[in-house]
Amino acid sequence: MFRFLMAQKARVPHPSLKIASDFDAADAVLAAALPDQGSVNIPVANVSADELIGQDVIELGRDLARQDRWADLSAKMRAADDARETAPDGMPIADLLAFGARSDVVLAVEHALSDYRALSDYDLLGGISELEDEMRAHEDDPMIALVVAMAHIDLAWAWRGTATNAVLPPLHRSRCTAHFDRAADILPKCREAAPNNALVAAVGCALLAGQRKSNLRVADQYEQLITLDPHNQRHMRAMGTHLLPRWFGSYEELEVQALRNAARTHDLWGAGGYTWVQFDAIALDDEACARLDIEYFLQGLHDILRNRPDQQMVNMLAAYCAITIQNGLGGNEKADAVRAQIHDAANWLIRDHLTELHPLIWAHAAQGFNNSVRINSPERFAARGHRDALRAIGDLFREELRSGMDVTFTPTGLHLSGH
Known part of the structure; x- marks a missing residue:
């Protein structure tokens, strides 16, 4: 998945x-x-x-959280997002800082869920409750709220695991839903306080996986994210995957949105905007690959290298x-x-x-x-x-x-x- x-x-x-x-x-x-x-x-x-993968940045985020230096963490996340800084593999620095800050909580729950004996001894809500306390203590700080929302998304995936819906235990399904819903409750205050923050927009796109609505405007949300951070191809690749029929889109919409993305980002990527949207989708799906405009995709490869x-x-x-x-x-x-x-x-x-x-x-x-x-x-x-x-x-x-x-x-x- x-x-x-x-x-x-x-x-x-x-x-x-x-x-x-x-x-x-x-x-x-x-x-x-x-x-x-x-x-x-x-x-x-x-x-x-x-x-x-920017492990030093992850460690910095973890250390700041362990030392209760949440204001410093928030300032660094904002600065990194404003500058659109990334690690060598393209991951946003703000994202890596946020991951480090929540990693102790998330990894502990993942370990408990992977080991029944640990599960029986571990308070699965203790860590996230402490993060919620920090959010309330910094109620006007959208970056700290964002860390908490991202932790809830991680915990939702931890409960979801790799099981199919047919065999997923009811407790796991309900906990997964509850964490996604809680993240969705937190995110609006982040959007309101930091409307031009790319990480906020990226979290909104990550939340799509937990939505149960049939009329999701997936492409619209990704368009907002790509507009905020057009240099980062990861957003375009994620949009293409989410537009596959197995998620929220169709083959027709995938092609249309790939072409639209190329037009919107032409000054920066040329035809590469089309290539990036199709990049992972065609590797995952035979039918998407069969429908590809191969000449335009190949032109995009040339244009990507001209830019990068x-x-x-x-x-x-x-x-x-x-x-x-x-x-x-x-x-x-x-x-x-x-x-x-x-x-x-x-x-x-x-x-x-x-x-x-x-x-x-x-x-x-x-x-x-x-x-x-x-x-x-x-x-x-x-x-x-x-x-x-x-x-x-x-x-x-x-x-x-x-x-x-x-x-x-x-x-x-x-x-x-x-x-």
Whole structure:
């Protein structure tokens, strides 16, 4: 089930990892897959998992809450939102601060719900009640109220879990509903006090998952969020997923809103506004993929790189085209034809734009960029991404490698050389 990143943060462990560490296992696997004659040489970015997801910011939010420095937390959240600051992976800094501030409460409930013995000993309402007390003590502060609303959303998902509606216990269903409803009660005061705050708008979109209305104006809410924070593609991607028929939309509305988004954000993203809305939706849904305007989507890839030519973006788009879009092959003939054309885009993305490897991005690409995936060993996870990336590059340059050429990526571009 699709969950918003804000609600997902409690699901993912974030141990430290320096990517430029040991990749012997990945290289051993690669050796059997690539030709013997040539070699692939590419710098590996020395980026840790903590740096990628802003773990230091999460820890700051946690420390400020533990020290009861709520006014300082609020000020930092406001400043970060005003500046639209993000971590390297695109997560808003204000969101990460808020997650840290509520993480002790949320993680304790998640642990209790995962362990029956812990559940019998744990006061499931104690932590959220303390957060509610802080909100009442700072009744005019929308940022603290927002932290409490986000905690309720996280707890709703904790009670919801991964069970289907048919087997979800009545207690879990009622607690999930109650937490979503409480978050919906809190949010209006945040909107009134901070109407131009992007995080407030994002929480409003995250609340859609708990709504039981049939006439939700999903696209309207996302349009407001995207207008407030048009540089962050995550909002556009989330809108596309929520417009799938499995949630609140239809294939027709998905296409219309993708085109509308491209028009609204054209000065910033060009055709990329269309590509971002379709990005995750077509990876999740064969019919959405089959209906894609492939030429406009591919034009969007070019326009995205004109706006964001950094290696973080190049690796994400290349990994998406090389790996993510291939995950759904075999279910729909028309969709497969579209996926093949998107896969071909990995050729020019890697040849013309790649200068360094970001293994964590490639590892996440294999999981469909699903942030709720649990990572038991970050070292093995990153090594898998390293292996997948080198295999994709090796497949792309197979003929050159077979002819004995070395493929070397440098900051100034690709170099092919003989022995």
